[in-house]
Amino acid sequence: MHTQRISGQAGQTGRRWGALAAxxxxxxxxxxxxxxxxxxxxxxxxxxxxxxxxxxxxxxxxxxxxxxxxxxxxxxxxxxxxxxxxxxxxxxxxxxxxxxxxxxxxxxxxxxxxxxxxxxxxxxxxxxxxxxxxxxxxxxxxxxxxxxxxxxxxxxxxxTVGLWYNKKLFDAAGVKYPDDTWTWQTVQEAARKLTDASKKQYGILAPAFGQENYYNTIFQAGGSVISADGTSSGYDQPAATAGLKFWTDLIKDGSSPSLKSMTDTFPSQFFESGKVAMYYGGSWNSSTFAKNSALKDDVDVAVLPQGTKRAVVIxxxxxxxxxxxxxxxxxxxxxxxxxxxxxxxxxxxxxxxxxxxxxxQQAWVDATPGFHLQAFLDELPYAMPYPTSKNTSVWQTQEPITFAPAWEGKSDVGAVAQKMADLMNTALSKEK
The missing domain is CATH 3.40.190.10 (Periplasmic binding protein-like II)
Structure with a gap:
């Protein structure tokens, strides 16, 4: 999409959209x-x-x-x-x-x-x-x-977003490949097993990305980013905190690189280095990964693991x-x-x-053989619309800034979620 995909990803269709805040x-x-x-x-x-x-x-x-x-x-x-x-x-x-x-x-x-x-x-x-x-x-x-x-x-x-994984690292660690039975707990357990500090190898990447990461887990926890009528934030709800904490916990236990490391090296490039076992990435990553001759035969993708429910951002x-x-x-x-x-x-x-x-969509799947791209289509029955409002960028640009202290381990996840809710509700009140 893309440029910084609405939360922070680079990719082929140039979709990390420019802001229109003013x-x-x-x-x-x-x-x-x-x-x-x-x-x-x-x-x-x-x-x-x-x-x-x-x-x-x-x-x-x-x-x-x-x-x-x-x-x-x-x-x-x-x-x-x-x-x-x-x-x-x-x-x-x-x-x-x-x-x-x-x-x-x-x-x-x-x-x-x-x-x-x-x-x-x-x-x-x-x-x-x-x-x-x-x-x-x-x-x-x-x-x-x-x-x-x-x-x-x-x-x-x-x-949509899927769980990309490095088969070579899974095989070396004796961990079974992800499938549609995986849950948050499965991811957490696998990430720990796939992490090897002596090799500077990580089980997963946990950047503070909305579309690829925490929007999905917030929805999977039964929460929302914005109310259905677009008038209030969902960040002040327990489910939102749970969806955010899923990621900060992965950094806290060492399964993911630090926020600074993922800022210095863009996450998709981190994954392409072959030193990370799992990455929540988009369908847009398929063409880039397919062109990486050193990587393409070692990776594949599965549907996202589920929380209390299945969900994915579309x-x-x-x-x-x-x-x-x-x-x-x-x-x-x-x-x-x-x-x-x-x-x-x-x-x-x-x-x-x-x-x-x-x-x-089958022609798109067939155009890049070697990956299980059907996974991105299998998620359609439970896809959730990307959260937007009249002036989306006004509050959305504040998310990575507000959440950073929690990703760095310097602030409580619930506290930053409440702060984001307050910022967002103020912004939404001005849209009326």
Whole structure:
């Protein structure tokens, strides 16, 4: 996703999204502007602009656009590639000036900000006419792009998190590989057995990452990060403390490197060094690990171990249309096609991400043989939407800062959880 994936991971789709903490006022000012592409191309066709942020996906996106143009001969689509590091800043500026692209990629943390400020074209009344059935996508992903009863985005792709493990280290320690019977206790026991201080070998990595780590364990403990109505934090609940403590305990007993070590060396790179037995990582890691010739034959992945229940965070992109596009019908048609089965099948084979359209994911699994990537799909029945609010970044950027003392062993987990709840509730109260 990705850049710092919403909590701290780097990966291929460039999804560790840039913050828009100060964007609301600017976006509000943009609502009165006209925008989108100029109108007609030199050939008399309607010209639409489509902005993306991942160069590795551009060839696949171009093939999908070509397929759209073949069935919509009166429309020409121009792809705009903007690097992830600049994407959100540029989009904010373009929305403010009224020159945002007709169609563009959107993510969960920023969706409500754009939706609530009238910057996205409502699609609800355009779905049926364009052959879109929201039941064709995971419901937990669809809900990320709904606001006040309206649908603003059509899911493009998604990611979930699995337990990556090093088979070589497991074999050497005589520990059985992870499977769907594993629980938190199994992980803790295995991590201790797989740790060998004399070899500087660790059983697991426990960074303070939300999407990859503590969001999952909070959900597995029966807790929440944010209330269903988006008005209050879940960090002041015992389940949240339990979900956080799972990770701090792993550092405390020496099964994981220290927070400083995981800051100096990014966790996925730590795992790739072959000195760590387990890593909670995303589906996005598969392509990177597959390219590591020294690692690819030694690692595999399983579904996440369960706490009091099974749960995993799901996140993914959606395609959206600019509210002030001069061509709302054509833009809506493009968004619909980008989320179609045909587009998903192209993307599954060539983009490296899991397509959101149900039952099109097998091509993604088959594209990277050697890993049990089916694990990421097996988790869909209990997937939980990535926690968001109108101004997600305002409170989310405070999580690693607030939790750091607990990860360093300098503060009580419950105390930092309460502090985060207070910060978050203050931020949420200003969103009303």
């Amino acid at each position: 964007a609301a006022a600017l976006v509000l000012g943009a609502a009165a502007c006209s925008g989108g592409s100029d109108g007609k191309s030199a050939g008399g066709k309607v010209e639409l602009t489509y902005r993306i942020w991942d160069s590795t996906q551009q060839p696949a996106m171009q093939k999908i656009v070509d397929a759209f143009e073949a069935t919509h001969p009166s429309v020409k689509v121009k792809i705009q590639l903007t690097a992830n590091q600049e994407y959100w800043t540029k989009l904010q500026a373009d929305a403010t000036s009224g020159s945002a692209p007709d169609v563009f990629w959107m993510n969960g943390p920023n969706a409500q900000l754009y939706e609530s400020n009238g910057m996205l074209l409502p699609l609800s009344d355009k779905l049926a006419a364009n052959g879109v059935n929201l039941a064709d996508y995971p419901s937990s992903l669809v809900s990320l792009y709904q606001h006040k009863g309206k649908q603003y985005g059509i899911p493009k792709d998604f990611d 996140h993914g992109l959606a395609n959206v249309a600019y509210a002030k596009t001069k061509h709302p019908d054509e833009a809506a048609a493009l968004v619909a096609f980008l989320g179609s089965k045909q587009a998903a099948e192209i993307g599954a084979k060539e983009s490296g991400v899991i397509p959101a359209f149900n039952n099109t």
